[in-house]
Amino acid sequence: MTGTHHAFRPDLPGRQEPTAGRAVSTDTPPLPDDTTRSGGDITVNGRITPLGDVTPHTTALEWLRGRGLTGCKEGCGEGECGACAVLVARPGVDSPTEWVAVNACLLPVAALDAQEIRTAEGLGSPDRLHPVQHEMAVRGGSQCGYCTPGFVCSMAAEYYRAGRRASPDGDVTGHDKGPNGFDLDALSGNLCRCTGYRPIRDAAFALGPPVPDDQLVQRQQAPTAPPRPVRLRHGGREFVRPASLPDALRRLREQPTATVVAGSTDWGVQVNLQGARAESVLAIDRLAELRKLMITPESIEVGAGLALSEIERRLAGRVPLLAHMFPLFASRLIRNRATIGGNLGTGSPVGDTAPVLLALAAEVILVSVDGERRVPLADYFTGYRRSVRRSGELIRAVRIPRPLAGLVAFHKIAKRRFDDVTSVAVGFALDVVGGTVTRARIGLGGVAATPIRARATEAALEGNPWSAATVAAAARSLRREGTPQDDHRSSAEYRAAMLGQSLLKLYAENPAPYEIAAVPGGRIAAATEHQAERRPRNERAV
Amino acid sequence: MSALSERPESPAVGAAVPHESARLHVTGAAQFTDDLIPRTKDVLHAHPVQVPQAHARVTALRVAPALRVPGVVRVLTAADVPGVNDAGIKQDEPLFPEEVMFFGHAVCWVLAETYEAARVGAAAVEVETEPLPSYVTVREAIAADSFQGAMPQLVRGDVETGLADAVHVFGGELEIAGQEHFYLETHSSLAHVDEAGQVFVQSSTQHPSETQEIVAHVLGRASNEVTVQCLRMGGGFGGKEMQPHGLAAIAALGATCTGRPVRVRLTRAQDLTMSGKRHGFLVEWRVGFDAAGRLLALEATLTSDGGWSLDLSEPVLARALCHVDNAYWLPHVRLNGRIVRTHKTSSTAFRGFGGPQGMLVIEDILGRCAPLLGIDPMELRRRNFYRRGQTTPYGQLVRHPERLDRLWRQVVDTGDIAARQREVAAFNAAHPHAKRGLAVTPVKFGISFNLTAFNQAGALVHVYRDGSVLINHGGTEMGQGLHTKMLQVAATELGIPLGRMRLAPTRTDKVPNTSATAASCGADLNGGAVRQACEQLRERLTRVAATMLGLNAADISIVDGVARGTGAPTGVEWNDLVRTAYFQRVQLFAAGFYRTEGLYWDSAAMQGSPFKYFAYGVAAAEVEVDGFTGTYRTRRVDIVHDVGDSLSPLIDIGQIEGGFVQGAGWLTLEDLRWNTGTGAARGQLATRGASSYKLPSFSEMPEVFNVTMLADAAEEGAVYGAKAVGEPPLMLAFSVREALRQAAAAFGPAGISIDLASPATPEAVFWAIERARACGGHGPTADADLAPGGAANAGHPTPERALRTVSHV
Numbered sequence A: 001m002t003g004t005h006h007a008f009r010p011d012l013p014g015r016q017e018p019t020a021g022r023a024v025s026t027d028t029p030p031l032p033d034d035t036t037r038s039g040g041d042i043t044v045n046g047r048i049t050p051l052g053d054v055t056p057h058t059t060a061l062e063w064l065r066g067r068g069l070t071g072c073k074e075g076c077g078e079g080e081c082g083a084c085a086v087l088v089a090r091p092g093v094d095s096p097t098e099w100v101a102v103n104a105c106l107l108p109v110a111a112l113d114a115q116e117i118r119t120a121e122g123l124g125s126p127d128r129l130h131p132v133q134h135e136m137a138v139r140g141g142s143q144c145g146y147c148t149p150g151f152v153c154s155m156a157a158e159y160y161r162a163g164r165r166a167s168p169d170g171d172v173t174g175h176d177k178g179p180n181g182f183d184l185d186a187l188s189g190n191l192c193r194c195t196g197y198r199p200i201r202d203a204a205f206a207l208g209p210p211v212p213d214d215q216l217v218q219r220q221q222a223p224t225a226p227p228r229p230v231r232l233r234h235g236g237r238e239f240v241r242p243a244s245l246p247d248a249l250r251r252l253r254e255q256p257t258a259t260v261v262a263g264s265t266d267w268g269v270q271v272n273l274q275g276a277r278a279e280s281v282l283a284i285d286r287l288a289e290l291r292k293l294m295i296t297p298e299s300i301e302v303g304a305g306l307a308l309s310e311i312e313r314r315l316a317g318r319v320p321l322l323a324h325m326f327p328l329f330a331s332r333l334i335r336n337r338a339t340i341g342g343n344l345g346t347g348s349p350v351g352d353t354a355p356v357l358l359a360l361a362a363e364v365i366l367v368s369v370d371g372e373r374r375v376p377l378a379d380y381f382t383g384y385r386r387s388v389r390r391s392g393e394l395i396r397a398v399r400i401p402r403p404l405a406g407l408v409a410f411h412k413i414a415k416r417r418f419d420d421v422t423s424v425a426v427g428f429a430l431d432v433v434g435g436t437v438t439r440a441r442i443g444l445g446g447v448a449a450t451p452i453r454a455r456a457t458e459a460a461l462e463g464n465p466w467s468a469a470t471v472a473a474a475a476r477s478l479r480r481e482g483t484p485q486d487d488h489r490s491s492a493e494y495r496a497a498m499l500g501q502s503l504l505k506l507y508a509e510n511p512a513p514y515e516i517a518a519v520p521g522g523r524i525a526a527a528t529e530h531q532a533e534r535r536p537r538n539e540r541a542v
Numbered sequence B: 001m002s003a004l005s006e007r008p009e010s011p012a013v014g015a016a017v018p019h020e021s022a023r024l025h026v027t028g029a030a031q032f033t034d035d036l037i038p039r040t041k042d043v044l045h046a047h048p049v050q051v052p053q054a055h056a057r058v059t060a061l062r063v064a065p066a067l068r069v070p071g072v073v074r075v076l077t078a079a080d081v082p083g084v085n086d087a088g089i090k091q092d093e094p095l096f097p098e099e100v101m102f103f104g105h106a107v108c109w110v111l112a113e114t115y116e117a118a119r120v121g122a123a124a125v126e127v128e129t130e131p132l133p134s135y136v137t138v139r140e141a142i143a144a145d146s147f148q149g150a151m152p153q154l155v156r157g158d159v160e161t162g163l164a165d166a167v168h169v170f171g172g173e174l175e176i177a178g179q180e181h182f183y184l185e186t187h188s189s190l191a192h193v194d195e196a197g198q199v200f201v202q203s204s205t206q207h208p209s210e211t212q213e214i215v216a217h218v219l220g221r222a223s224n225e226v227t228v229q230c231l232r233m234g235g236g237f238g239g240k241e242m243q244p245h246g247l248a249a250i251a252a253l254g255a256t257c258t259g260r261p262v263r264v265r266l267t268r269a270q271d272l273t274m275s276g277k278r279h280g281f282l283v284e285w286r287v288g289f290d291a292a293g294r295l296l297a298l299e300a301t302l303t304s305d306g307g308w309s310l311d312l313s314e315p316v317l318a319r320a321l322c323h324v325d326n327a328y329w330l331p332h333v334r335l336n337g338r339i340v341r342t343h344k345t346s347s348t349a350f351r352g353f354g355g356p357q358g359m360l361v362i363e364d365i366l367g368r369c370a371p372l373l374g375i376d377p378m379e380l381r382r383r384n385f386y387r388r389g390q391t392t393p394y395g396q397l398v399r400h401p402e403r404l405d406r407l408w409r410q411v412v413d414t415g416d417i418a419a420r421q422r423e424v425a426a427f428n429a430a431h432p433h434a435k436r437g438l439a440v441t442p443v444k445f446g447i448s449f450n451l452t453a454f455n456q457a458g459a460l461v462h463v464y465r466d467g468s469v470l471i472n473h474g475g476t477e478m479g480q481g482l483h484t485k486m487l488q489v490a491a492t493e494l495g496i497p498l499g500r501m502r503l504a505p506t507r508t509d510k511v512p513n514t515s516a517t518a519a520s521c522g523a524d525l526n527g528g529a530v531r532q533a534c535e536q537l538r539e540r541l542t543r544v545a546a547t548m549l550g551l552n553a554a555d556i557s558i559v560d561g562v563a564r565g566t567g568a569p570t571g572v573e574w575n576d577l578v579r580t581a582y583f584q585r586v587q588l589f590a591a592g593f594y595r596t597e598g599l600y601w602d603s604a605a606m607q608g609s610p611f612k613y614f615a616y617g618v619a620a621a622e623v624e625v626d627g628f629t630g631t632y633r634t635r636r637v638d639i640v641h642d643v644g645d646s647l648s649p650l651i652d653i654g655q656i657e658g659g660f661v662q663g664a665g666w667l668t669l670e671d672l673r674w675n676t677g678t679g680a681a682r683g684q685l686a687t688r689g690a691s692s693y694k695l696p697s698f699s700e701m702p703e704v705f706n707v708t709m710l711a712d713a714a715e716e717g718a719v720y721g722a723k724a725v726g727e728p729p730l731m732l733a734f735s736v737r738e739a740l741r742q743a744a745a746a747f748g749p750a751g752i753s754i755d756l757a758s759p760a761t762p763e764a765v766f767w768a769i770e771r772a773r774a775c776g777g778h779g780p781t782a783d784a785d786l787a788p789g790g791a792a793n794a795g796h797p798t799p800e801r802a803l804r805t806v807s808h809v
Helices: A060-066 A131-138 A148-160 A198-205 A215-220 A245-254 A267-274 A308-315 A320-328 A340-345 A353-359 A455-461 A468-479 A492-509 B022-027 B033-039 B115-124 B138-143 B159-165 B208-219 B244-258 B268-274 B313-322 B355-373 B377-383 B402-414 B417-430 B482-494 B522-549 B574-583 B649-668 B728-745 B762-774
Strands: A041-044 A047-050 A085-091 A097-103 A116-118 A230-234 A237-241 A259-261 A280-283 A293-295 A299-303 A363-368 A371-376 A381-383 A394-401 A407-413 A424-433 A436-445 B044-051 B056-062 B072-076 B105-112 B126-131 B153-156 B168-176 B188-193 B199-203 B226-230 B262-265 B281-289 B295-305 B332-340 B434-447 B456-463 B469-473 B501-503 B556-559 B562-565 B589-595 B600-602 B607-609 B613-626 B632-641 B704-709
Touching: A060 B033, A085 A148, A097 A148, A097 A215, A131 A148, A131 A198, A131 B022, A148 A198, A148 A215, A148 B022, A198 B649, A245 A280, A245 A363, A245 A394, A293 A308, A299 A308, A308 A320, A308 A340, A320 A353, A320 A407, A320 A424, A340 A353, A340 A394, A353 A407, A353 A424, A353 A436, A407 A492, A424 A492, A436 A455, A455 A468, A468 A492, A492 B762, B033 B188, B033 B199, B033 B262, B044 B072, B044 B115, B044 B126, B044 B244, B044 B268, B056 B105, B072 B115, B072 B244, B105 B115, B105 B244, B138 B281, B138 B295, B138 B332, B159 B281, B159 B295, B159 B332, B168 B355, B188 B244, B199 B208, B199 B244, B208 B226, B208 B244, B244 B262, B281 B355, B295 B313, B295 B355, B313 B332, B313 B355, B355 B377, B355 B434, B355 B649, B355 B728, B377 B434, B402 B417, B402 B434, B402 B613, B402 B632, B402 B704, B417 B434, B417 B613, B434 B728, B456 B522, B469 B482, B469 B522, B482 B501, B482 B522, B522 B556, B522 B562, B522 B574, B522 B589, B562 B574, B613 B728, B632 B649, B632 B728, B649 B704, B649 B728, B728 B762
Parallel strands: A041 A116, A237 A280, A259 A280, B044 B262, B199 B226, B295 B332, B469 B501, B632 B704
Antiparallel strands: A041 A047, A085 A097, A085 A116, A230 A237, A293 A299, A299 A394, A363 A371, A363 A394, A407 A424, A424 A436, B044 B105, B056 B126, B072 B105, B153 B332, B168 B281, B188 B199, B188 B262, B281 B295, B434 B613, B456 B469, B456 B589, B556 B562, B600 B607, B613 B632
16 A cells, blocks of 8 residues: 555654564663553443453454454544544543544554543443434434444534534524534544435434433543553563653653554554554653643644644634644544644645644744754655654644734645545735735645745745735746646646645635734734635724 | 235335334444454454556465464465356456456465464465556557457437438547445455355355355355355445455355355455446447437447456446436437456446446536537426337337426426526626536436346245244345335235334345345345235235134235224234144245346347336536635535335435435546556556545535435336335436536536536546636636646546547537
8 A cells, every 4th residue: 555645644753664573672661560461451331341462553443343342343444434433531621521532443452541432332222222323223324334333433422522502593503513513523534335424414413412410421520540651562562651751752762663653543544554563652642741732922832742633622713724724634533533743743745734834834842852942844844754853852742933824724625525635735824914915924735745835935925915916926836836746636737726726716715905914912813713804904993 | 916016004115214223233233244253263364465466477376485474374276276266157257366467466365363464474475477468448458459248239220310310410528437336344254164064154245146156166066055144234336246256255265175264354455456346438429419409319339447357347338328318319329338358456336337327428418518509408408308108229118208307397396496597697697716507417217137037036934933023035235225125015015013023134045046136126126025925924814814703814904913804893913813823734934036027138139128117316406616626515406206105215215315425426526546657556546545535425415405205106016116216316416417517617608518527526627617717718727837738728637537529520
């Protein structure tokens, strides 16, 4: 299989190909005894289940099926179809714990040590259907039934989402949102080949609120068990969850070839499709030091280990350009695991965070046992899936400087509207002051071996009036940025055309006279929280 | 015996019941073939050794390195085959080939204790090959004269005269893409050998009898030594009609060679690179219209891409030719069919079975010619509909053509089409960068297997002493709700509640010699058989009830589980009746059989009446296209479809909607790409994963989706008056493609004809928009120096997909 087409899947800074026969360093700090081999366990459908004899690459899917929980299905093995979706209890944003749906096919089961999961079997039984299962069954939401348990899990996660509220008038608030507050995006990572989705949507939109004594609702009120250090060994391979970031960095210094895994949404694909195997896996997804979100007047610093869904919810639109990107980034199931650090760490030319972060002039904060350094993202990528990150370094955080640009947009061109790999992605961040483009940052994905800045186009815009003539000239420049290639997703000609068209589209949607400048410091003004609003000059309060 | 289509009092058919396995589906309790693995001891896992070359001769195969991998138990090769080394019935699909015929062809299989060991073992097998010339595209194969199978011709009238009499003659070319089934459950089989040496194969197959036949001939056994069971399939869509056989044979061969259960389950990548797909077609055509826009003559050559083996390519081509007419009267026709052999996976059955490709030809022609004729496409289509008394090009009377008019009127009325056309025009006038299109297209689809012999089915129904009923029939369940319908048929015929019935998994030792569950006629055929079995039982039990009640059996009916005389207040409960019948030594099980009557087909002459009836439908679709990118969304779809008198409305609505969306996927999104270059990857499927081959998702669902079944449409001559529904709705998706064509055209001046590549991906639509603009429309265009050959060039950047402009000939 090729390595590029699923490369947008984030995780793992520091992933390396496994080195056969490499001796495991003997002087790593000792880990608790109970974490070796037979010590791990997972609470599955309310029952504590020993992990047993698993390899670092044994997926949760394989593990569950091996235990007879065959409702968890493999449809694609690359996190695209959601037939393997299960619920994981995770620290919540709106409640102490929340049920989050993830792709079991991408997840090393060892990463679930000490966590709680629910499968479709654990939600209800044929004689006692869960409300989600009931709605799916009676409305014709299942035909062949193969994708169904995964849909049920994704739907249940949204059913239990603490922030889900019925709209007051009971009306459908849009194509993608039900009168019960159900956000269809929750199902964006699930494919059904039989139904055409209408009955599944009807089932989702028919769900009421969970009853207060629902076991899973009650579980949300108590905190999630903290991560515990783990070392699982199997036939010379090991899976390690370090206790802290310093612990992780020490190990990485000693074992620079360790495969660093966060969300595992990229490595999982390689395990399943390319047979990638690791001697040593270093799991960093639950390290507290990587899970911080810091907002100051000068910057917004996003921990590399935060899942994209968490960032999406916690930023709540504060960075409009990111807010535009999130719904187009893979699917909810992937965003629930994929981390922002991982998406940069893989260095994929079609990762969707990079064009946006390039436009935001973000910096990458790298950390090693020697300390930290900050690298502008524009200088970070050095070649196809290569970067300036050194052996022993991890991405700790991504720093987005403030003030944010006023006119922003994210254009992603792909065959399918949602959950598709980018053919071309363009992130725009422009300041237009007094009718002049005072600053332009444009990040591009899919048109070169790395994500790139469209520097010639930026120069063609900066200092010039925001006008049709400027934009036409800049669009001609933008068409010539990068070195687009032909592949199964698009022709090179289409990619080039789309670059130019994206700027023309941005202008058509925000024509002169146009004025939104950066908002200095503090919270972003409401006006910029939505996609590049058109603001005629005469209505502007300047 | 009552007429086949008549319904008794209080029938279970016609009730909107959920799928019989719905409760199992939603709780994860429903078992598919591979779910049996953790419940089976000592299973060996099989992994194919796929050769990464498009066409090559195997000069050496060294399996010893694989046997050195810990856990590897055996490598299956041609030497292990005691019977016939062929996975098909035409002797052109060697199970262990000496010649690699497509990129990824499996030449041998490794069996191991774990899947991981089998995978590593397969990678260790050494294959030496000598490359051979390969043809990847249809055009390459035509140029190399690489054809296979028959070259049928379907002729009526005199096409030259027709074209000579025509006022308008147009010619063109259409390239139709294939499609991957992408059933969510990949191919899987599990085989074991019992104490008597009999082989039992669990297989995800639409055609258990043929799976049995192939397994038997590979093993050199008689069919009575092989039993095949299909629990259920996680989708089939035609992809499991022929393709499971060889894989089941591998499992069975492994089981006989090792004495242990053997599991074959393909990963998605293996499934995509090894199993067959919908046929792509290349079509050249000439068409003649009279001054009023009526079709006078059509000549077309349909060349299908058969892939490496013949498989079902001949019947698929026959159905394609038989469906070029779709809903339209064609006085003079000459259709030529041929099949190329290319070095790709073997093309096979896929929902519609050639019908969609054939129908797309005429719909594409009408969509492209309407602007040139100056006739609104809706009017052009309606004007050419079949009228009463007219026959198809192959000579079958078109029964109920007036249903097309009814359906059309209903869609136009309930879809508020006239007002919305005005809205679309107003929107398009007001929006330079976005355009909408609204199109209405019809479907007429012939129901029955073209090959008359396949139109038979059997059933075996048991009534146990406690009154419970077990139904076996020859059809398989792949999500289409066949089993649900069969339960409803049996409950209706026996007059007892649905809850008393259970349906057993499909097994070849219960009902033999079954046809594939295919051609949409699973419910027609098996329903006929189940009904006939139940009818026998009902008659026997009614006679018992007659003695119990002291009535004439002719005056007794069983309704809601009670046998009683007409108008009588009391009767005999079903359970008592069954118990009494047992003690009277009345046979409480029955075999049912059904054959579709009145069919005739001469495959050499391509003439006859191969279809029991036609299923009709009409769809209206409205799309909005973004002029900057070619991306689009489906704003609204209105469908009225003719399912006769529905056996199971919830199931049938599901088939209509699901078929429509799958058809829209084929026509707009799903894009099979093969490496056509000359490098090492020549012939490789580029889109071999869910991340590169995109199925419709929620984002492709029409925002407004109104689906209605035609009322008062009972079909005489079909079980309980219901029509087949599996395939016909797929073709309703032509409306989306035609709407896209019209929206793209709206970027140019009025009256231009738009070529639209298939699938109409955003890129394809973008280039169509560019061509429209080049005719003098407005809006920003890509730079002339970047569009291939300049923006004015009518060609698509990929020559493979180029469409020749429609032109007066």
